[in-house]
Amino acid sequence: MSESKKTVFVVGLGPGGGQFLTVQAQSALQQAEVLCGYTVYIDLVRPLYPEKECYTTGMTREIDRCRWALDTARAGRDVALVCSGDAGVYGMASPLLELAEEYPDVNVEVVPGLTAALSGGAVLGAPLAHDFCVISLSDRLTPWEVIEKRLACAAQGDFALALYNPSSKGRPDYLRRAVDILLANGKAPDTLCGSVRNIGREGQEKHILTLSQLRDTEVDMFTTVFVGNAATRALSGRMVTPRGYRR
């Protein structure tokens, strides 16, 4: 019986095309008989596996995708549920594992991938070389007061920061509001910051600027924002956080 159990692989693709896939992710995609995910992410891997059947849904249909993947595995086929970035960090592993409680006859395997904090960090230099926080500014699933509190705590602790979902059409001023909270809680206006747009994709752009400049910068939903700690410096156009305070 257990030998016939099928698997849903929840696979982090990293930021873009094939070059960010791990060997483990390639194996999972290869083993899967069907690929499942948000249309934009499936389009990133479809060219690598043109023979595979694909099931795509719109952006907010996460639970449908999880259900479909588990039902398909139960019916006898290995499935790869793909996520951009990591499978875990704001990814599909969490809702899939919740729903998988109803599917004891299906295996779930989480395959990690490069989240934007790492892939975007590499583009900028080494912004997260010391203790850091990752915070999403999206209030779709999280009350804004919780986000505000976390921004305040991150600033008070002088963490370096990666900010995900810094903006969207419905909330163009969220990054400014976030910067104001960081400034009010101890981050200096000249704290070094960076942004990376379209990480690992065509049209990749990076910018290095101060926190006070960041406050008046418009970014879009394809951008990841980095905020340094007190020791972060610009070196030859790169954003570099020292690994420690002692030399």
Add this chain to the structure above:
Amino acid sequence: MSESKKTVFVVGLGPGGGQFLTVQAQSALQQAEVLCGYTVYIDLVRPLYPEKECYTTGMTREIDRCRWALDTARAGRDVALVCSGDAGVYGMASPLLELAEEYPDVNVEVVPGLTAALSGGAVLGAPLAHDFCVISLSDRLTPWEVIEKRLACAAQGDFALALYNPSSKGRPDYLRRAVDILLANGKAPDTLCGSVRNIGREGQEKHILTLSQLRDTEVDMFTTVFVGNAATRALSGRMVTPRGYRR
């Protein structure tokens, strides 16, 4: 002139053997004429590139390795400086970029890799599916008071946490001290926690336990510790943090 510039690739290997390498990391290791790094990490990749020359040094000789890599590139050979995990997160990208200021005639390319927060997180389930902090408990380069302050802020913000370097021979009680700070700053004693030892390597072990149990648990330097947020739950032996607070 610029066509003859040589490159130091600073390459994150991920947690263990070849299966965690990205395609980009494989390309960098292949292009490099010589691999350079801490002995233990070179041993992870040497079997994959048996024809490559390797230069290895002991654990605390990071600056020597950076200098050697830059000198070697200046002398005309591409070098891969390898790190376990990510190149940036507590990795060699930061000291290399600092030293590279003295080597304008050498390119540096940062190649990201799976840091233990991601690779260990995948072993446990999805512990970092929402906002999280990464904190190292090593006070080799950071004053302990800074570490304490960050632990307190992380607890106050109800972040999920990945704790790196939770213990070593010289500081067997650091994890207990860290847990006490988390408890004193708002983390509940029954907060779900996890640990992963030897991520992606032979003898990989995982444990799921509460924060109060974690306080009395001994871990070693090969272990990464995860602390949930208030919503983190155990599901079929996995540690799962929901992606949000609203349903």
